[in-house]
Amino acid sequence: MWRVTALTLFPEMFPGPLGESLAGKALKEGVWALEAVDIRRFAKDRHGTVDDAPFGGGAGMVMKPDILSDAIAAVALPEVPKLLMSPRGKPFSQAYARELARGPGVILVCGRFEGIDERVIEAQALEEVSVGDFVLSGGEIAAMAVMDSCVRLLPGVMGAARSGDEESFEDGLLEYPHYTRPASWTGPDGIERRVPEILVSGHHGKVAEWRTKQRQEITRARRPDLWARRTAKRDEEK
Ligand code: SAH
Numbered sequence: 001m002w003r004v005t006a007l008t009l010f011p012e013m014f015p016g017p018l019g020e021s022l023a024g025k026a027l028k029e030g031v032w033a034l035e036a037v038d039i040r041r042f043a044k045d046r047h048g049t050v051d052d053a054p055f056g057g058g059a060g061m062v063m064k065p066d067i068l069s070d071a072i073a074a075v076a077l078p079e080v081p082k083l084l085m086s087p088r089g090k091p092f093s094q095a096y097a098r099e100l101a102r103g104p105g106v107i108l109v110c111g112r113f114e115g116i117d118e119r120v121i122e123a124q125a126l127e128e129v130s131v132g133d134f135v136l137s138g139g140e141i142a143a144m145a146v147m148d149s150c151v152r153l154l155p156g157v158m159g160a161a162r163s164g165d166e167e168s169f170e171d172g173l174l175e176y177p178h179y180t181r182p183a184s185w186t187g188p189d190g191i192e193r194r195v196p197e198i199l200v201s202g203h204h205g206k207v208a209e210w211r212t213k214q215r216q217e218i219t220r221a222r223r224p225d226l227w228a229r230r231t232a233k234r235d236e237e238k
Pocket residue numbers: 084085086087088109110111112113114115116129130131132133134135136137138139140142
């Protein structure tokens with residue numbers, strides 16, 4: 001069973017959206033397990049203090065190193081990676097999700113306030129991971145994003161829905177456009193839109209070719225960074 005431990009000041013936020021749909025079903029079936037541990041449980045005073053003012057001054061509060069470290073120590077296992085949700089971390093990616101999903105599970109530390117005392121990151125060897133170049137008010141939603149992307153990769157969770165390797169990012173390309181019935185649809189702008197003819201042709205080879213071409217065009221137009229990386233990799237392989 002793939003095990004996630006979330007260290008948080010808001011354990012009641014979990015499983016939240018992960019209790020629904022594919023991830024929720026897999027959770028109920030025991031494909032994965034989720035434990036949300038309340039960091040405040042490790043506070044040392046009767047007020048349950050977990051944060052304090054920053055040395056050097058400035059706005060906001062900082063999560064105290066002693067308490068957070070005790071919380072991490074209480075759940076840590078030698079083989080399980082410890083990630084700190086952090087906007088200055090390594091960008092999370094599909095490849096990273098695959099790597100985590102292959103392992104025994106993950107410990108996710110959710111920051112709050114201005115962040116956590118720098119010394120815990122070092123002392124507990126936390127890997128800082130970011131879910132994007134924007135600032136959330138806490139690590140919980142970031143942790144859920146990480147969990148969700150891993151859980152759907154676990155054996156049996158997605159069923160036969162997808163081989164996986166055709167999806168966005170798996171081979172450095174974004175996804176092709178999808179269409180379903182009706183084949184002709186008139187939108188609120190009064191314009192009739194038909195699905196691309198090739199998709200109803202029944203010609204599987206041509207469909208595959210069209211989709212690959214779409215993926216390439218969309219990636220080149222929307223994500224020149226991904227496109228450049230892919231081209232560089234291909235040149236290397238030659
Ligand atoms: N002062 C920090 C922001 C703190 S936000 C800064 O300027 O960088 C509070 C917490 O939210 C962080 O400790 C982190 O756990 C979480 N968080 C915010 N944005 C995030 C992101 N993009 N990825 C992952 N975690 C994030």
